[in-house]
Every structure is written in structure tokens, then in C-alpha cells.
Amino acid sequence: MDEIRTLDDRERVQLALAAGAIIGTWFWDLKTDRFTIDEQFAEVFGIAASRGRAGLSLEQVIQTVHPDDKAGLVFAIETAIARGGPYAHQYRVRRLDGQYYWIKANGRVEKGVDGEPLRFPGVLLDLERRRSIAAERDRAHILARTIMEATPGVVFAKDRQGRMIAANRGTAQLIGKSPAEFLGQTDADFLDDPERAAFIMANDRRIMETGIGEQIEEEVRLPSGEVAVFLSTTDPLRNEQGEIFGLVGTSIDITARRTAEQDRKALNERLQHRVDEAIAEREKAEDALRQAQKMEAIGQLTGGVAHDFNNLLTIIGSSVDLLRRPGLSEDRRERYLNAVVDTVQRAAKLTGQLLAFARRQALAPEPFAVSTKLRNVVELLQSVTGSGVTIDFESAPEEVFVHADMSQFETAIMNLAINARDAIGGNGRIRLRTWCADGLPALRGHPPVSGDFVAVSVADEGVGIPADSLSSIFEPFYTTKEVGKGTGLGLSQVFGFAKQSGGDIGVVSEPGAGSTFTLYLPRAPASTVAGQDTDHEQTESHEERSILIVEDNVEVGHFANQILEDLGYRTRWVTRAEEALALVEQTPTEFDIVFSDVVMPGMGGIELARRLRMSHPDLQLVLTSGYSHVLAEEGVHDLKLLHKPYTANDLARCSAASHAMTSPSDPAARQRRARLPIRFNAASGERTLARHLGTALLWLYIGGIGGYVAIGCDDAWRAGLRGRSLAAHVALDTLHAPWWPLLPLYSIAGERFDEL
Incomplete structure (x- = not known):
């Protein structure tokens, strides 16, 4: 029987050794006081294997035991021998590295029939790793508990069944119960509101089933009865294998933050309202300033215009008074009449400038040669600018043409030259130059424009224009002259004329070095000038007109x-x-x-x-x-x-x-106008008929029989009837029977009416 038990003990020892939990084994023969140990025991504690097999004394075995643990070990051994049966004791021993480690000795004291202790076998178990793991686990638990308690708001964890397994003080405060009342319980067990509990548990099940966390804002009724807004985040808990075994959640009371956001939003709205009011007040002030500036400009304009017109009216009135005197000589009469005519022309020129700056003048564009026109203008400029001014003119290598209002062109060049004369103080040199430009340069913030243009520049070496004034010189009423000395419309006329003619004007100026104004106008082909008619001389009688x-x-x-x-x-x-x-x-x-x-x-x-x-x-x-x-x-x-x-x-x-x-x-024109006017107002459903009827009537007209059709006034005007002669208006309601036989004639021209 003893042999069988010894065999079983050895098998269990071998299994324990294989598991790595046993440091070694011992066998103590109490009758002979012979203490033997296995090789692993001997190796761990630095004892020669041969000595372990030969036997050691108890004193030799416990030499490596921590001094503080020796007395307790000896007492435990003596107690076990005296009592018999199982033995277990934990103590520290010193290993080969000089460090003390915790071990556990498990054994059994076997006695004989007479009760005499015979044998004391046992094993040594390594407790250091187990103690380290347990200590680490304890530290982790303490850390987690500390973090949970230190985290503001609500922190909790639940198992797979929805039972609360951990919670902080915030959770207890939110629930309104002590941890003992809800730990290990589901929401249905400890919440007083069944609907709320069912809602929470349904969300928890969904998160654990899908494995997807959620974050929501929710209103929660506090134990005090108040309603607070919480930001709640819930995520599944997973083990090392990724299996979900519960969930963890946090909730933060964001009521104050929500209130602050609402207050901030309301504050922003009030501030925006104030800003809008301030902007409105500023715009109102700017409008008032612009109105004041406008009135000032109008006053300046009226002053200059009134001054000029009063001078003109003085000349006209005085000349008329003198013309009424009896016995006036023919020379004086002609002189006064010429004065009236010249003054009227000056007045017309002044009103033309007023319309020009507003770009409201009706231009009469015509093609003309720029260099030729400028040569004629230079002769006039010479008398206007005075003897102290020399005008140099440099034309393009070949004649260039523009399509513009000739009189407005002359006026623009005159205005630029007069400004140049004033800039040089009536003494100096003014340079006029023309050339072909391959487009408009970037002017006043506008991008360049490609195309064929003719450029005309007027340059002086006068006082120049300050940089802060360059942006305003083309504005209406802008002038540096005294009130009554000018209207400020000269450059505005040039600007308006250039823009209205499809061109532009640029300026380069440096204070003290002079200014160069460049007028750009669209270039016209020379062929447009060749076909111009000369003025008709009236040699016949108008009696029949x-x-x-x-x-x-x-x-x-x-x-x-x-x-x-x-x-x-x-x-x-x-x-x-x-x-x-x-x-x-x-x-x-x-x-x-x-x-x-x-x-x-x-x-x-x-x-x-x-x-x-x-x-x-x-x-x-x-x-x-x-x-x-x-x-x-x-x-x-x-x-x-x-x-x-x-x-x-x-x-x-x-x-x-x-x-x-x-x-x-030429009787043809009168005959064509004498033909029967026939009206035709084509509705949308009658447009095809109108086109065919119109084609037939057109061919009749070409053959000298009748007129042709305009399909609606708008279509006829847009087409301009391509310069054809009389276009008869035809209306179905006044179309008489004799015209109907003409309808088949539309097949003569087919669909060609649209091509006319």
C-alpha cells in the first residue's frame, strides 16, 4: 500500500515539475534523519547534486532561508512532525543570484502504526511569479478604481447580462442609490422608471451585439427632479481574444456647457445685430457723405457751368442789343452775327462735354484716318495753346483708321492738349504720337484686352500728377482748378468718349516729370474709308420735296x-x-x-x-x-x-x-409706297403658312407685282428686311379672295425666305 502511494506521489510530482510550478522535491527519513533532495532542488539552491543524494541535515537545508523566516519554518516543521499529516508553509529563501524569493513548502508527515513519525516527503513551489501577478493585479485594480473615482461625471461597467460590475461615485449620485444597491444588478432591478430601464438595456444589448460604440446627447432626470443634459459614450469591453464580455460607459453633464453655448449664441446674435446696426449707420453716414460730396460737386459744376454760360450769354445778349441799333454798318453787323454764332458753338460744345462725361451723348461714328485728322487738329491746337507752347506730332509709319465720332475725337484731343498746356504753365513742349497697339494694357485694375487698337498719346513735361490723385482724375467734377475756373469735365469727356467707343484711356505720371495720357480706340480697316461718299451738293430745286x-x-x-x-x-x-x-x-x-x-x-x-x-x-x-x-x-x-x-x-x-x-x-419708290398695304399678324400655329405666303409675295414683288411678308413686327425689325424695299403687312382677317390663288406660288422659292 505504501509503495502504491509513493508511486502516486511521484507521478503527481512529475506532473507538477512539468508544469513548471515545482522548484524541487525532498524526502526526509525521520528515523535516520537523512534529508535528500532531487537535482532541481540542488541546482536552484547551489547544492551539489551528490550531496543532495547522499543526504543533508536540516540545518544545512535551511541555511538559505531568510533570517526572519527561520524560526517560523522550524516551528512549522516541528508542529507537522508532532501532529503528522499534511504540511504547508510559505517563506523566503536565497537563490544563487543572492536574491530572496517566496516559496511554498507542501509535504506530508507519515507515521507508523505505533504513531512514530517515519517519513516526511514534500515539494517546493515557486510563489514569486504568482505573488507578482497578484500584486500587479491588485495595483491595476487600485489604479482603475482611482481613475474611475477621479474621473468627473459617470463611469460604469456592465457584464454581458447587463449587470453593473463597477461604478464610481458619480454613478451612485446619478442613480441616487449606494453601490451596494445596484452593483451586481441590472438597470431593471435598481431603476425606478421601467421604461427608462428598458430603453437603456436595449441600447446596451445593441452595442454588445454589434460591437459598435455610441455617443449621444440625452436628457436625464436627476434624483432632485431637475432635468440635465448628458453626453454619454458607451463602448464594448473585449478580452484578449476580442470577445465581447460587457461594456463600459461614461456620461458627462453638459448642461452648463449647453447653456453657455446658448448664451454665446444669443450674445453673438445681439452682437451681430449691433454690428448690422453699426454698418447701417456707417452706410447711412457714407450715403450722407456721398450726398454732401455730390452736392459739393454739383455746386462746383454749377459754378463752372454758370460762369461759362453767363459769359456766353453776355456775348450773345450784347451782340443782339447792338444788332438792333439802327444805322449799323454791314461790317459791324457781320462781326456781331459771327460773335453770336461762335458763342452758340461754344455753348453747344459745353453741353456736349456734360453729356460726354455721363456717357449719354449720341455718337455718330464714322471711319476716318487718325494721322490726317490729327494734323488738322494740331493747327487748331497751336492757336489754342498759345505761342509759348511747341507741339510735336509723330504719326504711325502708315496711315491708321478708327471708327468713332470725329467731332468727339477732336474734342478729346483738345481737352488733353489744354490740360498739358496748363501743366507746363503755357510754356514748353507737348508731344502727340500715334501707333498701332495689339490690345489694351491692364488699366485701373482691369485685365488686358486683346485686339487691334490705335493709340494716341499726349505727353508733357509739366508738374505731373500726385499718386493719390491718379485714381480720381477721370471722375466727374474732379479738378484742381479754383471754383469758376473750370468744370472738371475735360478728362471725364475723354474717358466717356473712349469707353463709349469701345476703347479706354490710360495715364502715366510722375510728379515733377510730366504726364502721358494714351487714348485707345478700336482700329478700323482702311477699306471702310474708301467707300465714303462726299457731301452732296444741293443743286436742284426742293419744290417737289x-x-x-x-x-x-x-x-x-x-x-x-x-x-x-x-x-x-x-x-x-x-x-x-x-x-x-x-x-x-x-x-x-x-x-x-x-x-x-x-x-x-x-x-x-x-x-x-x-x-x-x-x-x-x-x-x-x-x-x-x-x-x-x-x-x-x-x-x-x-x-x-x-x-x-x-x-x-x-x-x-x-x-x-x-x-x-x-x-x-424715280417713280419706282413712290409706286412701291403706293401699293396696297396688306396686314398679316402670324400666330404661332400660322407661322409656316406665313413663311410660304411671304415667299410667294416676295417673288411677286421681285416680278413687279406686289410686296412681300414680314412675319411679325419683331422678326421683321431684327432681320431689317435685309435692306429690301417695301415690305407689305398682311393679315389673314383682311386677306381677300383674289390673293388666295397666289398661295401655290410659294413652291417657287421653297424655304428660302429665311435666307433673305
């Missing part, structure tokens, strides 16, 4: 009517465009020329010209205006334009040029 005058101003209308009658024309004067249109429709062969003002009550001159050109393209049209934004924006649509103020000679030349384009001996 009839002019319809449309002028709402009684004085001007009477004046124009009287001049044209004196020139031999038959005239008819009306004050409204609608009345003029009705007269032409009633008697289309009566008038050769329509002379109309642009700005009138009701229908204006532009609209009248549109309608007459569409219905009576052979009728000559002449417009007159001193100012019209329509003309400035849209142009004159290839119509003749006579600028106000105009003289009797101006009106005579314009009338002569107009009626010279048609001859009374």
Missing part, C-alpha cells in the same frame, strides 16, 4: 418748319409720333423725308423710325436730339442724326444729304 417734321417743342418745331420752308421744301409739322405714323400710313406717297425728335411724350423717335423703316423702307428718316439715353445705349441704327443745338445751315445740309439719296424722277 416733302418733309414731315415731328417735334413736340413748339419753338423748335416752328423754327425747323420755317427753315425748311425757306429752303423750298413742302413741310407738315406734327407734335406727336403717333400722329406722324398715322399720316404716313394714310398717305404713303406724300412724304420723302421724316425729320423727328427722339425724346417725346408717348412714342419716341426711335420707335417711330423702327415702324417706318419696317413698313416704308424707301422713306428717308432723320433723327435729332440733344440728349437721349436710348441713343447713347443703342446707337442710331444707321439712321441720320442731327445733334441739337443745330443751325439753319446744319438742317439744310442734313436735309440735302437725305433727299439726295432719292430722286423725284
Whole structure:
């Protein structure tokens, strides 16, 4: 039996050795007091293996025991021998490295039948690793507990079943119960609100099933009854294998932060409101300042204009008074009349400058040679600038052409030259130069523009312009001269003319070194000048010519009517465009020329010209205006334009040029205007029919039979009827039976009507 038990003990010892938990084994024969140890025991404690097998005394064995643990070890051994049975004791021993380690001795004292102790076998177990792991675990628990308690807000952990396994003080405060009342319990066990508990547990199950954490803002009722806002974060807990065995969560009371954010938002809104009010006040102040500046500028303008006009009126009034004196000699009469004419021209030039800076002048662009025109202007400039100024002119190597208003071009060059004269104090040199430019440079913050341009520069060596004034020199009313000495419209006229003509103007200046102004205008091909007609000489009688005058101003209308009658024309004067249109429709062969003002009550001159050109393209049209934004924006649509103020000679030349384009001996024009006017207002569903009918009527017209169709007024005006003669208006409601047989004729031209 003893042998069997000894064998079992050896097997258990071998298993323990294989597991690495046993340091060694011993066998103590108590009858012979022989203490033997195995090789592992001997190796750990530095005892020769042979001595271990031969036997040691107890004193030799416990030599390596920590001095503080020897007495307790001896007492435990003696107690076990006296009592018999199992033995277990923990103590420290010194190993070969000189360090003390904790071990545990497990053994059993076997006695004989007579109760005498016979044998004492046992093993030594290594407790150091176990103690280290336990100590580390204890430290980790203490650290986790410390962190949980130190973390503000709520910190908790739950197992897979939703039971609370850890929580800090914040959790207890939020729940309103002690940890003993909720640790190991689910939310359904310790929360008083079943719905709230079910909601929380459902969220917990979802997080543990999906493995995805959540962060939400939620309102929670505190034990005090108040409602607070918490930011809650919950994440699954995983072991080393990645398996979820619970969850951990934190909640922070963000009520104060939320309130602060709302307060900050409200504060920002109040501040924004105040900023808006301040901006509005500033804009109001800026508007008031601009208004004050505008009034100051207007005062400056009125002062300069009033000064100039008073001078002009003085000359005119004085000359008229002198002309009324009886017995005036012919020389003096001619002198005073010339003075009146010159003064009127100066007044017209002044009003032209006023319109130019506002870009509201009606330009009459025409192609002309720049160098040739400048040579003529230089002669005039020489008399304007005075004998102390020398003007050098350098033209381009070859003649260049522009398409612009010639008189406004001359005025622009004159203004630049006068400014240059003032800059050099009336003594010095002014240089004019022309060349071809491959585009506009970057001017006043605008990007460069490609294209063909003609550049004309006016340079001086005068006082120059300060840098802080360069941005303002083209502004209306800007001038450095004293009030009454200038209107500040010179450079504004140049700027407005350049812009309205499709060009621009630049300036380079250095104080004390002079300034160079460069005017850029779009270049025109030379071929546009070759075909220009010369002025028509009026050699024939006007007795057969009839002019319809449309002028709402009684004085001007009477004046124009009287001049044209004196020139031999038959005239008819009306004050409204609608009345003029009705007269032409009633008697289309009566008038050769329509002379109309642009700005009138009701229908204006532009609209009248549109309608007459569409219905009576052979009728000559002449417009007159001193100012019209329509003309400035849209142009004159290839119509003749006579600028106000105009003289009797101006009106005579314009009338002569107009009626010279048609001859009374040409009966075709009158015959075409005499044909039956047929109206046709094509609706959308009738447009195809209108096109085919129009084609047929056009071919009839070409054959000398009838007119052709305009499909709606807008289409006809846009197409301009391609310069064709009379376009008949046709209306289905007035289309009589005899015309219907003509419809099959549309097949002659097919779909070619759109190409006309």
C-alpha cells in the first residue's frame, strides 16, 4: 500500500515539475534523519547534486532561508512532525543570484502504526511569479478604481447580462442609490422608471451585439427632479481574444456647457445685430457723405457751368442789343452775327462735354484716318495753346483708321492738349504720337484686352500728377482748378468718349516729370474709308420735296418748319409720333423725308423710325436730339442724326444729304409706297403658312407685282428686311379672295425666305 502511494506521489510530482510550478522535491527519513533532495532542488539552491543524494541535515537545508523566516519554518516543521499529516508553509529563501524569493513548502508527515513519525516527503513551489501577478493585479485594480473615482461625471461597467460590475461615485449620485444597491444588478432591478430601464438595456444589448460604440446627447432626470443634459459614450469591453464580455460607459453633464453655448449664441446674435446696426449707420453716414460730396460737386459744376454760360450769354445778349441799333454798318453787323454764332458753338460744345462725361451723348461714328485728322487738329491746337507752347506730332509709319465720332475725337484731343498746356504753365513742349497697339494694357485694375487698337498719346513735361490723385482724375467734377475756373469735365469727356467707343484711356505720371495720357480706340480697316461718299451738293430745286417734321417743342418745331420752308421744301409739322405714323400710313406717297425728335411724350423717335423703316423702307428718316439715353445705349441704327443745338445751315445740309439719296424722277419708290398695304399678324400655329405666303409675295414683288411678308413686327425689325424695299403687312382677317390663288406660288422659292 505504501509503495502504491509513493508511486502516486511521484507521478503527481512529475506532473507538477512539468508544469513548471515545482522548484524541487525532498524526502526526509525521520528515523535516520537523512534529508535528500532531487537535482532541481540542488541546482536552484547551489547544492551539489551528490550531496543532495547522499543526504543533508536540516540545518544545512535551511541555511538559505531568510533570517526572519527561520524560526517560523522550524516551528512549522516541528508542529507537522508532532501532529503528522499534511504540511504547508510559505517563506523566503536565497537563490544563487543572492536574491530572496517566496516559496511554498507542501509535504506530508507519515507515521507508523505505533504513531512514530517515519517519513516526511514534500515539494517546493515557486510563489514569486504568482505573488507578482497578484500584486500587479491588485495595483491595476487600485489604479482603475482611482481613475474611475477621479474621473468627473459617470463611469460604469456592465457584464454581458447587463449587470453593473463597477461604478464610481458619480454613478451612485446619478442613480441616487449606494453601490451596494445596484452593483451586481441590472438597470431593471435598481431603476425606478421601467421604461427608462428598458430603453437603456436595449441600447446596451445593441452595442454588445454589434460591437459598435455610441455617443449621444440625452436628457436625464436627476434624483432632485431637475432635468440635465448628458453626453454619454458607451463602448464594448473585449478580452484578449476580442470577445465581447460587457461594456463600459461614461456620461458627462453638459448642461452648463449647453447653456453657455446658448448664451454665446444669443450674445453673438445681439452682437451681430449691433454690428448690422453699426454698418447701417456707417452706410447711412457714407450715403450722407456721398450726398454732401455730390452736392459739393454739383455746386462746383454749377459754378463752372454758370460762369461759362453767363459769359456766353453776355456775348450773345450784347451782340443782339447792338444788332438792333439802327444805322449799323454791314461790317459791324457781320462781326456781331459771327460773335453770336461762335458763342452758340461754344455753348453747344459745353453741353456736349456734360453729356460726354455721363456717357449719354449720341455718337455718330464714322471711319476716318487718325494721322490726317490729327494734323488738322494740331493747327487748331497751336492757336489754342498759345505761342509759348511747341507741339510735336509723330504719326504711325502708315496711315491708321478708327471708327468713332470725329467731332468727339477732336474734342478729346483738345481737352488733353489744354490740360498739358496748363501743366507746363503755357510754356514748353507737348508731344502727340500715334501707333498701332495689339490690345489694351491692364488699366485701373482691369485685365488686358486683346485686339487691334490705335493709340494716341499726349505727353508733357509739366508738374505731373500726385499718386493719390491718379485714381480720381477721370471722375466727374474732379479738378484742381479754383471754383469758376473750370468744370472738371475735360478728362471725364475723354474717358466717356473712349469707353463709349469701345476703347479706354490710360495715364502715366510722375510728379515733377510730366504726364502721358494714351487714348485707345478700336482700329478700323482702311477699306471702310474708301467707300465714303462726299457731301452732296444741293443743286436742284426742293419744290417737289416733302418733309414731315415731328417735334413736340413748339419753338423748335416752328423754327425747323420755317427753315425748311425757306429752303423750298413742302413741310407738315406734327407734335406727336403717333400722329406722324398715322399720316404716313394714310398717305404713303406724300412724304420723302421724316425729320423727328427722339425724346417725346408717348412714342419716341426711335420707335417711330423702327415702324417706318419696317413698313416704308424707301422713306428717308432723320433723327435729332440733344440728349437721349436710348441713343447713347443703342446707337442710331444707321439712321441720320442731327445733334441739337443745330443751325439753319446744319438742317439744310442734313436735309440735302437725305433727299439726295432719292430722286423725284424715280417713280419706282413712290409706286412701291403706293401699293396696297396688306396686314398679316402670324400666330404661332400660322407661322409656316406665313413663311410660304411671304415667299410667294416676295417673288411677286421681285416680278413687279406686289410686296412681300414680314412675319411679325419683331422678326421683321431684327432681320431689317435685309435692306429690301417695301415690305407689305398682311393679315389673314383682311386677306381677300383674289390673293388666295397666289398661295401655290410659294413652291417657287421653297424655304428660302429665311435666307433673305
